[in-house]
Amino acid sequence: MPGQETPIDAVVVGAGFGGMYAIYKLRSMGLAVHGFEAASDVGGTWWWNCYPGARCDVESLDYCYAFDEALLDEWKWSERFATQPEVLRYADHVADRYGLREHITFSARVNGCTWHEEQRLWTVTTENGDEVRARFLIAATGCLSKPNRPDLPGLDDFAGEVLFTQAWPHEGYDLSGKRVGVIGTGSSGIQTIPVIAREVEHLTVFQRTANFTLPAVNRPIFPEYEAEIRADYLGHRREILQNRAASVKQTIADSAFDLTDEEREAAYEAKWQRGGAGGIPVLFADSLTNPAANEEAARFVRRKISEIVDNPETAEALTPRDHPIATKRICLDTDYYATFNRPNVTLVDLKKTPIERVSTDAIRTTDATYPLDVLIFATGFDAMTGPLRAMNVRGIGGHTIEEAWADGPRTWLGLMVAGFPNLFTITGPGSPSVIVNMIPAIEQHVNWVADLIAHMRKTGQTRVEPLDAAQEEWVNEVRRVAEATLYPLANSWYNGDNIAGKPRMFMAYLGGYPAYAQHCEEIAAAGYSGLELAA
Numbered sequence: 432m433p434g435q436e437t438p439i440d441a442v443v444v445g446a447g448f449g450g451m452y453a454i455y456k457l458r459s460m461g462l463a464v465h466g467f468e469a470a471s472d473v474g475g476t477w478w479w480n481c482y483p484g485a486r487c488d489v490e491s492l493d494y495c496y497a498f499d500e501a502l503l504d505e506w507k508w509s510e511r512f513a514t515q516p517e518v519l520r521y522a523d524h525v526a527d528r529y530g531l532r533e534h535i536t537f538s539a540r541v542n543g544c545t546w547h548e549e550q551r552l553w554t555v556t557t558e559n560g561d562e563v564r565a566r567f568l569i570a571a572t573g574c575l576s577k578p579n580r581p582d583l584p585g586l587d588d589f590a591g592e593v594l595f596t597q598a599w600p601h602e603g604y605d606l607s608g609k610r611v612g613v614i615g616t617g618s619s620g621i622q623t624i625p626v627i628a629r630e631v632e633h634l635t636v637f638q639r640t641a642n643f644t645l646p647a648v649n650r651p652i653f654p655e656y657e658a659e660i661r662a663d664y665l666g667h668r669r670e671i672l673q674n675r676a677a678s679v680k681q682t683i684a685d686s687a688f689d690l691t692d693e694e695r696e697a698a699y700e701a702k703w704q705r706g707g708a709g710g711i712p713v714l715f716a717d718s719l720t721n722p723a724a725n726e727e728a729a730r731f732v733r734r735k736i737s738e739i740v741d742n743p744e745t746a747e748a749l750t751p752r753d754h755p756i757a758t759k760r761i762c763l764d765t766d767y768y769a770t771f772n773r774p775n776v777t778l779v780d781l782k783k784t785p786i787e788r789v790s791t792d793a794i795r796t797t798d799a800t801y802p803l804d805v806l807i808f809a810t811g812f813d814a815m816t817g818p819l820r821a822m823n824v825r826g827i828g829g830h831t832i833e834e835a836w837a838d839g840p841r842t843w844l845g846l847m848v849a850g851f852p853n854l855f856t857i858t859g860p861g862s863p864s865v866i867v868n869m870i871p872a873i874e875q876h877v878n879w880v881a882d883l884i885a886h887m888r889k890t891g892q893t894r895v896e897p898l899d900a901a902q903e904e905w906v907n908e909v910r911r912v913a914e915a916t917l918y919p920l921a922n923s924w925y926n927g928d929n930i931a932g933k934p935r936m937f938m939a940y941l942g943g944y945p946a947y948a949q950h951c952e953e954i955a956a957a958g959y960s961g962l963e964l965a966a
């Protein structure tokens with residue numbers, strides 16, 4: 432911990448992949464940097480979300496840092512889609528290899544960040560009473576780190592165990608012989624349900640919205656494929672960064688209608704069998720802009736559900752009909768739909784029969800009572816804005832980020848916020864972040880911030896803030912791009928719909944990684960246009 436008297440160069444909040452790389456990068460430039468992390472170790476989302484079945488849904492060989500070729504070369508992934516423990520081992524390895532832990536205070540949740548205009552410093556405090564002053568504040572707080580924990584009527588009366596996928600006990604929890612309920616069928620619920628169904632006496636799944644999920648087809652990594660990538664790993668990384676999602680290109684045609692009906696069906700079937708990131712909707716570039724193209728993909732998956740699920744009533748309840756496919760985050764699963772053929776699994780359709788009350792040992796819906804020993808919430812997050820709002824960030828004149836974002840998040844490139852000088856939001860709202868491969872997105876953000884800080888130091892500047900007009904332009908651009916797609920048609924966390932009272936606004940930039948990265952580079956090349964820099 433740095434002394435409280437002497438200001439340091441930068442405070443980094445969060446020790447997930449964003450925070451770890453920010454600490455490494457800024458320290459390698461000779462800056463005095465300190466990190467705070469609420470968890471007891473590194474890993475961020477991969478530290479917290481250690482529920483059974485948690486697994487990455489980006490191919491392992493691409494879900495890793497590329498800033499150091501030696502690190503790329505030495506780390507071996509065992510599966511196509513790494514399990515949560517394996518990703519956490521990777522984070523642990525990175526922390527050890529670059530000596531990051533000594534610069535981080537763990538189990539220290541930041542509860543206040545205040546800008547002091549005269550000194551041009553941020554004061555950052557934690558719940559433990561730590562206090563540090565720094566020139567720059569790097570919020571590497573993640574997009575999905577503030578949990579959404581619904582307050583169901585009677586929940587306090589429940590005498591059984593209540594668990595949360597996003598804060599699963601690290602020592603594990605023995606569910607065998609238990610009657611278990613899961614609320615939530617997003618990525619987390621869909622990953623955990625098939626795994627815990629095999630363990631429990633009975634599993635009741637409480638589904639509010641049927642979600643599209645596609646087979647991951649996880650397996651060991653094909654050795655020939657790995658050898659091909661490793662022959663020129665950095666070249667491979669440069670290549671995938673040319674693709675919208677900063678991962679391996681899957682798109683085979685501009686339009687679903689460039690193929691005949693038979694060809695399209697065969698392409699969907701081949702992708703279903705092959706699995707992989709993004710799944711069926713990524714095959715055609717118009718899947719998320721043309722409703723008819725989207726409907727082709729949706730129809731294919733709906734047919735698969737009806738073929739896999741034995742009970743027609745259950746199959747119908749599992750069939751999404753209220754949003755275009757992939758406009759809620761697409762899920763990748765292993766045996767999700769087939770799990771509902773098990774005799775020990777019951778699906779409850781909360782749209783038809785909502786929860787009335789939780790009692791000491793059951794959930795009562797409008798038509799039945801489901802006895803439970805354990806209740807698991809897989810109910811998601813106050814995404815993107817939640818983590819930043821929770822830090823009580825106060826900018827110029829003591830104004831809070833809460834106030835600045837009363838009508839939805841307004842940022843410049845997802846990186847900075849007018850009224851909050853010297854604050855950088857890694858993968859913040861308005862950046863491509865959650866829509867693309869996160870680790871390359873993090874590296875791009877951190878590198879850009881590091882270059883800006885280097886430029887400021889070289890030119891003797893101590894304060895940087897986006898111009899209001901530049902920020903408005905970016906906010907409008909993010910909106911314009913989103914409105915040209917089908918994404919706004921879904922009720923999703925992308926739009927803030929999952930949190931009562933949250934303003935509706937599409938929170939990620941949908942223009943793709945290459946366009947975004949190029950835009951950032953052009954801004955830097957133009958002497959940081961859109962920013963006000965001051966000595």
Ligand code: N01
Nearest residue numbers: 486487488581615616617618619620639640760809810811
């Ligand atoms: O959360 P979610 P998640 N009563 O918001 C339901 C990433 N991730 O943790 O759809 C009843 O998607 C809610 O219902 P509805 C990934 O980006 C990645 O699963 O709002 N139900 C929904 O079914 C993902 O998108 C990986 O109607 C309630 C569910 O809870 C993001 O994290 C793995 C409810 C929440 O789904 C979030 O995923 C896991 C209530 N009161 C997560 N409130 C991988 O890399 C909410 N729900 C694979």
